[in-house]
Amino acid sequence: MTDLTFLPDRTALEAAGLGVRYRRGGWALRACSFRLPAGRVCALVGPNGAGKSTLLALAAGLLRPTEGRLRVLGGEAGDPGVRPRVAYLGQDRPLYPDFTVAETLRLGRELNPGHWDQAAAERLVHGGNLSLHARVGSLSGGQRTRVALALAFGKRPELLLLDEPMSDLDPLVRHETTAALMAEAAENATTVLMASHVLAELDAVCDYLLLVSDGRVRLAGEIEDLISAHRLVMGRYEDAGTPREFAAHTIVEARTTGRQLTALIRPDGPVRGHWEIAEPSLEELLLAHLRAPGAPALLTPSAEPRTPLDASPKAAA
Amino acid sequence: MVEFRIDRRSGVATYLQIVQQVKQALRLGLLAPGDKLPTAKEVVAATAINPNTVLKAYRELDREGLVEGRPGLGTFVRRSLARPGAAADSPLRAELAGWMDRARAAGLDREDVAALVASVLEDTRFDDPRGPWGGGPEAGNGRARTGNGTT
Structure with missing residues (x-):
């Protein structure tokens, strides 16, 4: 196998002008537009209340947008034709506590007739030394997550939506679970969208990024390309404001500590002046954007929506 | 067969760590022509990294003429880097x-x-037909770790 798992021309998710308003007023998501190509493992990152869970629930078809639209695997989110191809693991891991592990997997088989992979589901359960006869209610948080992931994997989804999948796992189980997730992605070219707070859990695992904060998309695209579009610039600077030679570039964030200036910029051409210039780490890139809510959004070309907003679903069909 | 060791805090791109570790294994004779590299699925099942990263590393090694992908069979070593x-x-x-x-x-x-x-x-000055980036484990980043900890 030497072909990359991602299929740049196929779209897993595409949002155009997507918005969700809370019942009490205020927006959970507003004017979100982005595209996630098929076969990517995408990190969904942002502070608490940024709209990550709302976006996942929309993609799973559990929630309807107030405005705009979200297309999933070429159809509308929640369509009967789309739903069997999508698996969603919510933050609260909804499982029946009185069922045994075996009964839970049987439920998965019965609810997904024709496309249930018992072997894939059991592999994940056995990997955790879980007894098939244990009641779900008696399991630890990490073991319950494993059973919930087994249900998701058994469905053999084309799109796997995970809300904080690793938050209650110990380091060993986290490693094993991530490895199992990556092996599934490698074998089936599954598109994975996973929300997480733990940056260490995303580095080296995800190749695509969606950063949301305050209900808006801030960054979207290949992690490599997003990182190489930015530079961390450091040096001595004692004047007020930002250096004049930065005017040609987009400044995401600039901070001064004593005589030292540290700035994250999106360079447009060479950076002039005596500065120490480095490529930011993923963590530095994310933190700078979270500290600077006013910085303009950046979408790489593959993350730009391809269908215009005004194309109605009927006209497109 | 080789086992890759991924250091997430090394600052070296993950795919480059794999490239460097394969080269080191070729230098030390741990890998010889005809040997099969682990499949992307095997690597990610052991290291929990993104499969595309493994494939990118193998493509880079293929580009340098060190390995070749045979469709349906896997990726195989073409030539050694071991020198007497x-x-x-x-x-x-x-x-x-x-x-x-x-x-x-x-x-x-x-x-x-x-x-x-x-x-x-x-x-x-070393004469390297593949240019400054085609060379040894020092290519790219001096902090790179190699397969068995030797530098």
Whole structure:
């Protein structure tokens, strides 16, 4: 196998002008537009209340947008034709506590007739030394997550939506679970969208990024390309404001500590002046954007929506 | 077969760590022509990294002519990087070991020696047909870790 798992021309998710308003007023998501190509493992990152869970629930078809639209695997989110191809693991891991592990997997088989992979589901359960006869209610948080992931994997989804999948796992189980997730992605070219707070859990695992904060998309695209579009610039600077030679570039964030200036910029051409210039780490890139809510959004070309907003679903069909 | 060791805090791109570890294994003879590299699925099942990263590394090694992908079969080693002059029992190694002894006798510690060797390396021109980036484990980043911890 030497072909990359991602299929740049196929779209897993595409949002155009997507918005969700809370019942009490205020927006959970507003004017979100982005595209996630098929076969990517995408990190969904942002502070608490940024709209990550709302976006996942929309993609799973559990929630309807107030405005705009979200297309999933070429159809509308929640369509009967789309739903069997999508698996969603919510933050609260909804499982029946009185069922045994075996009964839970049987439920998965019965609810997904024709496309249930018992072997894939059991592999994940056995990997955790879980007894098939244990009641779900008696399991630890990490073991319950494993059973919930087994249900998701058994469905053999084309799109796997995970809300904080690793938050209650110990380091060993986290490693094993991530490895199992990556092996599934490698074998089936599954598109994975996973929300997480733990940056260490995303580095080296995800190749695509969606950063949301305050209900808006801030960054979207290949992690490599997003990182190489930015530079961390450091040096001595004692004047007020930002250096004049930065005017040609987009400044995401600039901070001064004593005589030292540290700035994250999106360079447009060479950076002039005596500065120490480095490529930011993923963590530095994310933190700078979270500290600077006013910085303009950046979408790489593959993350730009391809269908215009005004194309109605009927006209497109 | 080789096992890759991914250091997430090394600052070296993950795919480059794999490229460097394969090259190191080729140098040390852990991998020989005809050997099969682990599949992307096997690597990610052991290291929990993104499968595209493994495939990108294999493509890079393919591009450099070190391995080749055979559709449906896997990725195989095409040529070795082992050189007689670098083997454990070579005269060059014995000379270097002798020099190390003299350096230690002269009062140099490990870091002094490393700095001295790095500076002489820096001043030496190596003819490398593949250009400055095609070379040894030092390509890209000096902090790279190699398969069995030797540098």
